Amino acid sequence: MAPAGRQGAKKGILExxxxxxxxxxxxxxxxxxxxxxxxxxxLWTPEAxxxxxxxxxxxxxxxxxxxxxxMQTFTFSASEDNMESKWEDVNAAACDLAREVAGKGDALVxxxxxxxxxxxxxx
Numbered sequence: 589m590a591p592a593g594r595q596g597a598k599k600g601i602l603e604x605x606x607x608x609x610x611x612x613x614x615x616x617x618x619x620x621x622x623x624x625x626x627x628x629x630x631l632w633t634p635e636a637x638x639x640x641x642x643x644x645x646x647x648x649x650x651x652x653x654x655x656x657x658x659m660q661t662f663t664f665s666a667s668e669d670n671m672e673s674k675w676e677d678v679n680a681a682a683c684d685l686a687r688e689v690a691g692k693g694d695a696l697v698x699x700x701x702x703x704x705x706x707x708x709x710x711x
């Protein structure tokens with residue numbers, strides 16, 4: 589029986605791993621979107637979640653159907669340092685897309701982050 593308040597709730601990543609479940613993440617958004625003509629590979633590609641949300645949603649769905657149970661947000665390099673004022677909108681849109689698709693299955697959402705600009709703070 590599920591603990592009080594957890595009926596119908598998805599198992600978290602630690603619960604899944606502790607039970608021996610194999611947890612499968614999604615695949616390569618950048619290469620897939622580039623092959624489909626939506627982006628040119630490079631540092632500033634996460635804006636595709638705003639410019640081509642249907643394409644990103646479709647990829648999430650394909651990964652879910654293929655057995656992925658962790659939807660990673662397409663947010664790598666979506667930081668204030670890299671995207672100026674667009675970074676908040678990009679991160680919010682990427683999270684919304686990943687959550688929407690994860691909700692259609694028994695999937696979790698994981699954020700995708702890049703290295704921080706630590707050099708800037710240690711000059």
